[in-house]
Amino acid sequence: MRLRVKAPLIFLVLALLPAAIIAVISFRAGQRTIELNVMEHLASTTLLKQDELERWINDISRQLEFLARSQLSEDTAQLILLGPEVLNGNAASNHLIDEYLDPSIQVRGGFLTISILAASDGRILVSTDPDLEGKYRESEPFFLEGLASTYVQNVSFSQTLERAVMHISTPLTDSTGDVFAVLVGHPDFAEISKIMRQGFSLDTSEDTYLVNAFNFFVTEPRYGEGYALQKAVRTAGVDAALAGETGAATYEDYRGALVIGAYQWIPELELAILTEVDQAEAFAPIVQLRNTIFAFAAGVALLALLLGVFVSRTVTRPVLQLVRSTEIVGQGNLDHRTGIKIRDEIGQLASAFDQMAADLQETTASRDELNQEITAHLQSLEKLRRRDEQLGAAQRIARLGSWEWDIAHNKTLWSDEMYRIYGVSPEQFDVDAYEGFMSFIHPDDRQLVAHTMETALSNKEPFRIEYRIVRPDGVVRNIAASGEVVCDESGEPISMLGASQDVTERKRAEAERLFVEEQLRQGQKLESIGTLASGVAHEVNNPLMAMINYAELLKDEPEGDEIAQYADGIIKEGNRVATIVRNLLSFSRQDTEAHSPADIKDIIDASLSLTGAVLRKDQITVELYVPDDLPKVKCRSQQIQQVVINLLTNAHDALNERYPDFDEDKILSITVLPLEKDGATWVRTTVEDRGPGIPEHLLGRIFDPFFTTKPRDIGTGLGLSVSYGIVTEHHGELTVESEEGSYTRFHVDLLVNNGWTVMDREATG
């Protein structure tokens, strides 16, 4: 809620609350006081009325008694002696009426009728109401009791009169004191009602009435007609009175109106007497007071409201102005000022705000400058970062790392590329010092490196060096490094700066180039050897055939067994030579060979025929297991033969390495087995030697080109690589298993049908 609304409301509540509390409290107190006063008043009124009623009844009882003791008694006694019939409306009874009864009624009032009843049978002898004469009241209490003494009978219904009546009776005695008649009067009931009403002005609702023990009205209440003995009344007041209680209370009366009433039970008359007044009337003064208080409270509230509005305006107006100023300044208009010139706290706030705006204006100017500087700085930082990135990228692309060695503190600082070249991460490895760096250097090159560095330091000259490093994973890399020495003013070297480049690839390419050149030379040599061999073979073949033919002829001569034996020898050895020559011819023709289904056994035999001599020379035992019923394999048999020869050569070298001389374990075994793999039929050729085996960490690299474990003068490092290429080209697999110090096993797995067609020949040839 806004202060503009809240403040007047608070003032209103503050004004109304005490007024309301006071109003309620004073109203309640006043009401209670009035209630008590009224109750007291009603109770005394009730007592007064009761008193009056009793006095009235007493009075008329006395009146009747007085009449009974008058001459009437004597006259009546005399008349009765004359006999009852004389009294029936005749002159005698008229005498009594005219002389005694009527005057009593008319002079004294109070009675409606007075009758004389015969004591003997309760017959009404004489009555001021002629209709009653001759009737009997022998069982009525007023008659029976009246025989003894004065008796007041409560209001009861008279059938004869068809209304409620009260009876007062008193005995008539003769001179001897005997009761001979009863004098009975009907008191005028209206008199009682009159007594009940007496003293109440018309403009008050105050009323007193009588109720009998059966809850029936006995007198007419103010707001009812014909209620007497006709209408029952059940109110809290009547019930309390009938229960014998005397007191006062507030309750609903017979009309349902709220009244204050006093009630009392009159045991002698067996009647309840109640005096009631309407609450509306009784509480009128306090209601007036309440209205006055309300009017006063309303006035005060109005005043408070006006005050609240005034106060809130004096507060909210400058506050709203402040709010507007805040918005304007907040939008960036720092020139704006509130313009409030008041001396109170809000005025202070406003001037503080203006001061703040002014300060802000100043600081904003210097802030802008700072911002520009920061921007420039950030831009240069960005440039630097990009340059650094460029440098890093350049180093990475060129595989060129830069480094610095702080000699004095023996600390090294490497660029990222350096770490990549050396195969370590900055977190992983500590290259802080010269010693750390030296630990990477290939042991064979350490001396060279150390020497170069020392020379450069002592001569303070730039240096250039190539050396090898061994990475933590064992990989050897070639590094070309160059650097220069930085000296202080006194010419003392303080640090060394340089760059290192990974030149392994370049080196390899170089070696490869050299190898290819060598191969080319070798190839040319081989080709010339092949040409030479084929030429020689042709030349040898013809005389060899002639030799064999002659030996055949010689064998058929009957000269003797010995000759035939020699001839056989010649033929056998001749055929061997022929085979060698043929193999030589076919090997030298390999490039032109097409693929065709070949028998692995033939290939192995041919291979052994070329290598057998060397193997035998080095006392290697060859174990051969080749089944006869092997399927033929689609291949270029010369290439496969090259693979097999290669493997045999490797095995031979390995066995010689382990057993330079004869050993019974110096065994090379060749096993060929058919194999079902990947849903196809394969032929596996296994070449196994019991040589030193291959260390496990090198197993993965033996098929790499130029990888070799042999001395340089023996191996080129290309044999297995080429073999691998050939087998792969055949869609076959060349695998190795080895145990160091135990054996090495190569498997050549070839598909019986590798899917080659005649057309492939051109494609692959």
Place this chain on the structure above:
Amino acid sequence: MRSRPGATMFVAAVVCIVAGIAVAVGALDEIVVQLKWVHQAQFAGFYVALERGYYAEENISVTLVEGGAGIDAMQQVISGVAEFGVAAPEKLIWASNFGSPVLAIATVFRLNPTVFISLQSSGIKRPSDLAGRSAAVLGVDEFETQLRAMFNRLGLDIDQAELVPHTYDLTGFYVGEVDSIAVYSTGGLIRSRQAGHELNLIWPDDYGVHLYSDTIITTDTLIDENPGLVTRFLRATLRGWRDAIEDPEAAVAITLNYARESDDELQLAMMYASLPLVHTGRDQIGWMRAEIWESMHEMLLAQGILDQPADLSSVYTMQFLHEIYGETP
């Protein structure tokens, strides 16, 4: 634990309610009440008690059966057709000498509504004035008995009057065919006055003839075997009557649900006429005084209706009124 008394009380309350319903449903007594005459304001208290559920509160299911010509309420009760009845007290006294097994337990009308009316022009004011005049009473025992009793009480010879059959139709009376006719103040009297006739009234009560009317009766057997039911029935009935007295308009409205003559003005007049007879200003509603019974007894003896004195203890009992109101009248 604090909630235990509350819970106990709750359980107790539930048990009580359930038990109460069980009793209410299980032990509903069905009874028939034979009224003395056709449904009219004369029996207003019964209708009020029934309509306002006072019988139901006492676990009684009540069927009110109206009477009429030829229906003897006392006979109906004796024969067991009805458990309770509304009957004339003098018949009870008379019948007791024949070993009748019924007792009066309360009286509705403590003043007899019987009144002998004659046109003002006839000059008949007292019973003695009936000498040589005609009085229509024959055929209605109650009327004849009271007339004879009055004459008897006053030492007059009934033969001096000419007793003629009673006709419920008052037209003959209006035109002077009979000099006097007995009517009820709660019925014929009202109608005659409504018809605009100036009347002289002779009340038997004025001449020493005090008769209750409409006594509530039941059998000795029921009183012996189920006095609780009798108390409950009477309590509810008197409560109905009390209501009727205190609010006659409401009582008449309820009566109209039963009455054949749905003339509400007549019924209301009847009701107002009944009030002082039921509640005279003396004693509690329904209360009976021994002297009145004795007076009735004497009257019957004097008239020779009773040939020998009856034992009044076998005619009425105050047992149930005492039970309800205590000893005070």
